[in-house]
Amino acid sequence: MTVTELVSYEDALATYDPVMGLEVHVELGTKTKMFCGCSTALGAEPNSQTCPTCLGLPGALPVMNAIGVESAIKIGLALHCEIAEWCRFARKNYFYPDMPKNFQTSQYDEPIAFNGYLDVQLEDGEIFRVDIERAHMEEDTGKSTHVGGATGRIHGASHSLLDYNRAGIPLIEIVTKPIVGAGERAPEVAKAYVAELRELIKALGVSEARMEMGQMRCDVNLSLRLNGVEKFGTRSETKNVNSLRSVERAARYEIQRHAAVLGSGGTIIQETRHFHEEDGSTTAGRIKEEAEDYRYFPEPDLVPVAPARDWVEELRAGLPELPRLRRKRLREEWGISEHEMQSVLNAGVIDLITATIEAGADAASARKWWMGELARRANEESIDPTALPITPTQVARVAELVADGGLNDKLARQVIEGVLAGEGDPDTVVDKRGLKIVSDEGALGTAVDEAIAANAAIADKIRGGKVAAAGALVGAVMKATRGQADAARVRELILERLGAAE
Amino acid sequence: MPGITREEVAHLARLSRLELKDEELDHFAGQLDVIIGAVARVADVATEDVPPTSHPLPLTNVMRSDEVHPSLTPQEALSGAPAQEQQRFKVPQILGEE
Numbered sequence: 001m002t003v004t005e006l007v008s009y010e011d012a013l014a015t016y017d018p019v020m021g022l023e024v025h026v027e028l029g030t031k032t033k034m035f036c037g038c039s040t041a042l043g044a045e046p047n048s049q050t051c052p053t054c055l056g057l058p059g060a061l062p063v064m065n066a067i068g069v070e071s072a073i074k075i076g077l078a079l080h081c082e083i084a085e086w087c088r089f090a091r092k093n094y095f096y097p098d099m100p101k102n103f104q105t106s107q108y109d110e111p112i113a114f115n116g117y118l119d120v121q122l123e124d125g126e127i128f129r130v131d132i133e134r135a136h137m138e139e140d141t142g143k144s145t146h147v148g149g150a151t152g153r154i155h156g157a158s159h160s161l162l163d164y165n166r167a168g169i170p171l172i173e174i175v176t177k178p179i180v181g182a183g184e185r186a187p188e189v190a191k192a193y194v195a196e197l198r199e200l201i202k203a204l205g206v207s208e209a210r211m212e213m214g215q216m217r218c219d220v221n222l223s224l225r226l227n228g229v230e231k232f233g234t235r236s237e238t239k240n241v242n243s244l245r246s247v248e249r250a251a252r253y254e255i256q257r258h259a260a261v262l263g264s265g266g267t268i269i270q271e272t273r274h275f276h277e278e279d280g281s282t283t284a285g286r287i288k289e290e291a292e293d294y295r296y297f298p299e300p301d302l303v304p305v306a307p308a309r310d311w312v313e314e315l316r317a318g319l320p321e322l323p324r325l326r327r328k329r330l331r332e333e334w335g336i337s338e339h340e341m342q343s344v345l346n347a348g349v350i351d352l353i354t355a356t357i358e359a360g361a362d363a364a365s366a367r368k369w370w371m372g373e374l375a376r377r378a379n380e381e382s383i384d385p386t387a388l389p390i391t392p393t394q395v396a397r398v399a400e401l402v403a404d405g406g407l408n409d410k411l412a413r414q415v416i417e418g419v420l421a422g423e424g425d426p427d428t429v430v431d432k433r434g435l436k437i438v439s440d441e442g443a444l445g446t447a448v449d450e451a452i453a454a455n456a457a458i459a460d461k462i463r464g465g466k467v468a469a470a471g472a473l474v475g476a477v478m479k480a481t482r483g484q485a486d487a488a489r490v491r492e493l494i495l496e497r498l499g500a501a502e
Numbered sequence: 503m504p505g506i507t508r509e510e511v512a513h514l515a516r517l518s519r520l521e522l523k524d525e526e527l528d529h530f531a532g533q534l535d536v537i538i539g540a541v542a543r544v545a546d547v548a549t550e551d552v553p554p555t556s557h558p559l560p561l562t563n564v565m566r567s568d569e570v571h572p573s574l575t576p577q578e579a580l581s582g583a584p585a586q587e588q589q590r591f592k593v594p595q596i597l598g599e600e
Contacts, residue, residue, distance in 0.1 A: 005561050031568050031569065031570055032568050032569065032570050032571070036571075037566070037570055037571030038570070038571070038573045039568060039570045039573065045574040045576065045589065046576065046588065046589045046590050047579045047580060047589055047590060047591070048575070048579075049572060049573050049597050050573055050574055051571075051573050051574055051580045052574075055574075055579060063564060063565065063566045064564065064565045065565070065566065065568050066565035066566065066567055066568060067567075067568040068568075069565060086562070088556060089575055093517075093518070094517075095518060095519045096596070097591070097593040097596065100591075121595075139553055144596075145590065146586075146596075147587075154596055154597050157595060157596070158595060159587075159592055159593060159595055160592075160593050160595070161587055161588055161590035161591065161592055162590055162591040162592075162593060163589075163590050163591075164579070164591070168587075180542060220514075286528075293513075293517055295517075300556065300557065302564075303557055303559065303561040303562055303563070303564045304557065304562045305562065305563060306562040306563055307563075435557075454542070493531035
């Protein structure tokens, strides 16, 4: 493996103009595969979700999944594409064991959707329009496990093992037109595009589009041309980049690598490249086959797809509000800045906040709890905020208790903690933990002051940082109030007055 | 006439993962030439009013509902495999040392 001396990003951009093409594969969330009735459920034991059709056994005939076609049309429409009046599937022939048929059923020159665009918003609020070349239907491949080599890589493996459960799961491949004019923001545009596309796919309900699970993956095509030159340079294709951050890093790395190769008088080889998460680099894969090497031809076993216009219009009418426009509307309703909205999006809590507001909370507190306490907890546990064991309705109830004066923020945090710990709904936690604001703070304060005065030596220890000694003073106050005070609150008051912290 | 070259046959053989000897390349180049020539005669018959046909049946939109049907058992699926390991299809080394 040759180590490439990269050119600095700034130097690369001073001389060259990047041109990108992004190919995104989305695994649809259908119950069954694209051409057979095998389940697509995750986590099944190897080769337990296959049949003669997806194994490519002789005589088996594929039949299109209606939801697969419908999902493809919805994606096309949401991307402002034209929908083909008539199109076919094609066989893409290649010899590689991830497809037992020796071809992938795909679409070639007749994609179901074409000529669209997706407007994406960059960090500073600028809108960048990415033109869409096409969106077509195809099927996923099986999963290979390479055995006998180092670190499970295909290089050096003695043999490979194939699980065909994934083979035949519907994929939609969405291909952009060449993205020009992004200049130094090309990596940012690539990331923003994939992020917006993911939001769109989720809003359409056609896939969960979870990149970390491979349900959505991006191939980054990139080339450089000298500034002022019209003709595109030779491109490389970095395959299967599967996080937003990696999309940005891969584009950035390839800009720097291409500039280094071109700058030293070399030529870029048209090849696929592998992205490495650890250091953000790419390494050479196979030499890219020409389209004609795939010997595409119309799939004789599947009849053409000719979506009726009234069906297409029905699907168009049923499209949800597009995510970017929805965010704009919500941002105005919530009265927050572009930057704050971006943070909410990044935290993945838009729907949770919306649901919390629908359950009765005001926008500011719904956002405060989800962006603060709850986002932090989700982050700590490396889970999606939706997976936290608390519902928007429960968060709304906590907000209501605070608004009514029954809880302050500090107590509310404890209520949330209790709900997350499985102690019940907010009202139950309030009761169980005795988290009502003590109405007679005055009387409690007097008792605390008296206890401090009567135990000067202990008070000094606490002032000196020996927080554990507070127990004795709490005991004194509890005794003085005949056990009717909230011990936790008493402890807080003692520490507060003595300037000590837990 | 197409005039298939032995280089083209070699390329096709590589794509198809077939190992062909030199004399086979020449042999198949000639045969493929004949085959393509024969198929090309269709173009002589087809006129403007005959649209290209990929499907003989006048059908479109044959679809099924998205309902799960029972799959084969892993044992059935693997029953025709020349080799298996860990309930998976075992295939020879894909890439040689590079």
